Amino acid sequence: MDRTEFGRLLREARQRSLLTLQSLAEASGVSVRAISDMERGHSLPRRATLSELMDALDLGEDQRRRFVEASVRRPGEQAARVPRQLPPGLAVFRGREEALARVHRLTAQGTGQGGRVVVSAIGGMAGVGKTTLAVHWAHQVADRFPDGQLYVNLRGFEDSGRPLDPAEALGGFLTALGVPEGDVPRGTAERGALFRQRTKSRRLIVLLDNARDEEQVGPLFPAGTGCLTLITSRNQLAGLAADGAQLVGLDVWTREEALTALAARIGEERCGAEPKAAARLVELCGFLPLAVAIVAAQLSATPQVPLRLAVRELRETGPLLDALSAGATRSDVRAVFSWSYRALPAETAAFFRHLALHPGPSVSAQAAASLAGTGMPESRRHLRHLTSANLLSRDADNRHVLHDLVRAYGVELVEREKDDRLAAQARLLDYLRHNAHAANGFLGRTQSGGAGPPADGVVEVALGTREEALDWFRTEEPTVASALRSMDDPGLLRFRMTLTQDWVSYYSVTGRWSDEIETKRIALDAAMQLDEPAAIVRNSADLARALAETGQTEEADRQVESMLGRMDLLGPADRASAERSVGWVRGRQKRYADALHHARTALEIQRTLGDDRAMAREMNAVGWYLALLGRYEETVALCQEAIPLLRRDGNLRIEAAAWDTVGYARQRLGDLNGATADYQESLRIYGEAFDGYNQAEVLDHLATAQQERGDHTAARRSWLRAADLLSAVHSPKAARMRANAEALGGPGTATGPV
Numbered sequence: 001m002d003r004t005e006f007g008r009l010l011r012e013a014r015q016r017s018l019l020t021l022q023s024l025a026e027a028s029g030v031s032v033r034a035i036s037d038m039e040r041g042h043s044l045p046r047r048a049t050l051s052e053l054m055d056a057l058d059l060g061e062d063q064r065r066r067f068v069e070a071s072v073r074r075p076g077e078q079a080a081r082v083p084r085q086l087p088p089g090l091a092v093f094r095g096r097e098e099a100l101a102r103v104h105r106l107t108a109q110g111t112g113q114g115g116r117v118v119v120s121a122i123g124g125m126a127g128v129g130k131t132t133l134a135v136h137w138a139h140q141v142a143d144r145f146p147d148g149q150l151y152v153n154l155r156g157f158e159d160s161g162r163p164l165d166p167a168e169a170l171g172g173f174l175t176a177l178g179v180p181e182g183d184v185p186r187g188t189a190e191r192g193a194l195f196r197q198r199t200k201s202r203r204l205i206v207l208l209d210n211a212r213d214e215e216q217v218g219p220l221f222p223a224g225t226g227c228l229t230l231i232t233s234r235n236q237l238a239g240l241a242a243d244g245a246q247l248v249g250l251d252v253w254t255r256e257e258a259l260t261a262l263a264a265r266i267g268e269e270r271c272g273a274e275p276k277a278a279a280r281l282v283e284l285c286g287f288l289p290l291a292v293a294i295v296a297a298q299l300s301a302t303p304q305v306p307l308r309l310a311v312r313e314l315r316e317t318g319p320l321l322d323a324l325s326a327g328a329t330r331s332d333v334r335a336v337f338s339w340s341y342r343a344l345p346a347e348t349a350a351f352f353r354h355l356a357l358h359p360g361p362s363v364s365a366q367a368a369a370s371l372a373g374t375g376m377p378e379s380r381r382h383l384r385h386l387t388s389a390n391l392l393s394r395d396a397d398n399r400h401v402l403h404d405l406v407r408a409y410g411v412e413l414v415e416r417e418k419d420d421r422l423a424a425q426a427r428l429l430d431y432l433r434h435n436a437h438a439a440n441g442f443l444g445r446t447q448s449g450g451a452g453p454p455a456d457g458v459v460e461v462a463l464g465t466r467e468e469a470l471d472w473f474r475t476e477e478p479t480v481a482s483a484l485r486s487m488d489d490p491g492l493l494r495f496r497m498t499l500t501q502d503w504v505s506y507y508s509v510t511g512r513w514s515d516e517i518e519t520k521r522i523a524l525d526a527a528m529q530l531d532e533p534a535a536i537v538r539n540s541a542d543l544a545r546a547l548a549e550t551g552q553t554e555e556a557d558r559q560v561e562s563m564l565g566r567m568d569l570l571g572p573a574d575r576a577s578a579e580r581s582v583g584w585v586r587g588r589q590k591r592y593a594d595a596l597h598h599a600r601t602a603l604e605i606q607r608t609l610g611d612d613r614a615m616a617r618e619m620n621a622v623g624w625y626l627a628l629l630g631r632y633e634e635t636v637a638l639c640q641e642a643i644p645l646l647r648r649d650g651n652l653r654i655e656a657a658a659w660d661t662v663g664y665a666r667q668r669l670g671d672l673n674g675a676t677a678d679y680q681e682s683l684r685i686y687g688e689a690f691d692g693y694n695q696a697e698v699l700d701h702l703a704t705a706q707q708e709r710g711d712h713t714a715a716r717r718s719w720l721r722a723a724d725l726l727s728a729v730h731s732p733k734a735a736r737m738r739a740n741a742e743a744l745g746g747p748g749t750a751t752g753p754v
Helices: 003-016 021-028 032-039 047-057 061-071 097-113 130-144 166-176 188-199 214-220 238-243 255-266 268-273 275-284 289-301 307-317 334-342 346-355 365-372 376-388 404-417 421-440 466-486 490-510 513-530 533-549 553-564 572-588 592-609 612-628 632-648 652-668 672-688 692-708 712-728 733-743
Strands: 149-153 205-211 228-233
Touching (some): 166 214, 205 214, 214 238, 268 275, 275 307, 289 334, 334 346, 346 365, 346 376, 346 404, 365 421, 421 466, 466 513, 490 513, 490 533, 572 612, 632 652, 712 733
Parallel strands (some): 149 205
């Protein structure tokens, strides 16, 4: 698809809806000029903009899918390594003239002198507009920082009491800056050092939102002297001043600012017609920006309601603001929330309560629908309604965000209305489990056994490609981590034990070993509490693999010992899987004789079970360890036995790996023609499996064989092709392949068992 195709779809959908450019702009919040540029094929929308357009056009699921497919940029069309992570700015931003004048002076001073500029909203009050000011400021000066913007919600004040770990924030930043996920270091210090290296010569805006304290933000400062760092926090963070930070304090609006903001949202004529009522409304909101925005949204939805009637209803709703004094840790805006909440349709109100149970920083439409047990059309309708009511906002990736005060209010309502909290959380966890199992099919590592049907009300996401599967995993990964940490009801223990089993492929493919270690420890703890040996061993195996990948040998050994100590408690199939995992860990530790022993044990068990598919997989593993021990003839014989079985079962990735293993052995036996043919077959099959990464690895092996044959032209061509494939996934190995092509260096490393 290209820009012209997206423009055609957008224009046709707008015309079918009988909308002019102006009316679509008003309904979506996207400017007329931007829509016109898209329709003419001059630009493509960002994800948040795309969703606003699709919602305004009220597209069905099939139409939405076509829009998303057509909006995907072609390789090289966008500067992929220039991050654009800022949330959307507020079109009706008003007030804060004094604060804006000061921060713009700071920006000019900082960029002129090459210094860092930090803003910290020190009023200490939730809902005062710290994020809104910082985002508005960042958008206004973004053109001065051509290398992009980074944003993270540090979740410093959520009720869970678990602020975002700086290492996790750094991981997201590094990925956004082009570091392949598999090459992101494990520790905070190592990630911080790489982040400073990557930002040293860049001009970036870095917005650290909702920081807890100085310790949390310390590792997140970029090194570039041309970078602008913005921090928002309810705490003063006075310690940053010693590091040259400039502190800008925010309090509630003045009366005049609040009235100006109200008029911008509901119309100056309406406020001018009832000036006393308008003034009383903002007083009842305590001049708190969040409260004024919510009241204004409700008034905009009911233009026929006189302001004096709204004042009376708001006064009668419940307790007025009673925690607006300086230093308060939480503002009580229940009256404003309650007034807006009671105006919601009953179904949307119930949806809102369920939405408040979501544990992550942001929620996808599919996860929201699963929590509430609704269909996707209903979910999107409710989300639009809540966004219009200012009870929800959107982030740069089009996920929906609840302000933590609004979330806390929603949770209170869940308790009051006696909603089935446990059932909603179970649906969310089942959504994460079931769709991960389906997505695995596109990663070539489908778990044995079916996922079973999802629970009633759980959304099944339509996935058609590997990239769509990876996008789904990336979108929901923060939800998995948050759910495992916070959903600790005993009734969910089994979900915690099994949830990440279907996430192993994603962690492996993307190299997110640190994330896997964290989640697997939680799952292992749940398995230990339930005292289920098979689950204990499965989680120990995954944990050991991740630990071995990150060089944590001693702890990996402890997990292996735990597995071996429970072998007698397992059934044959689970025992075979455990033996294979132990073999893999030993192979990673270069203990090849031990690895061969465990892989052979797994193979023998699978032979007794008569599982040809699993048996063929184990043959490849055994063959690989034989090759590493120099027993090349045995490798060739065993893999040739396995390949017909793998081909019969359509196990593409393992068949491709087996051909690569045979080629590796034949090359070392001196059969360069045979090795070349094997590598070519492996390449062909990996191509059918859309596995470009492993294709590049095989091309590396092929190039060494071609070099040994004296065909330097073919070797150069293979290495350059490998470099292109690795560049497409932002792998640093691409540089080595290009260097090999130029210098025709030594042979590359082999892939090993998959």
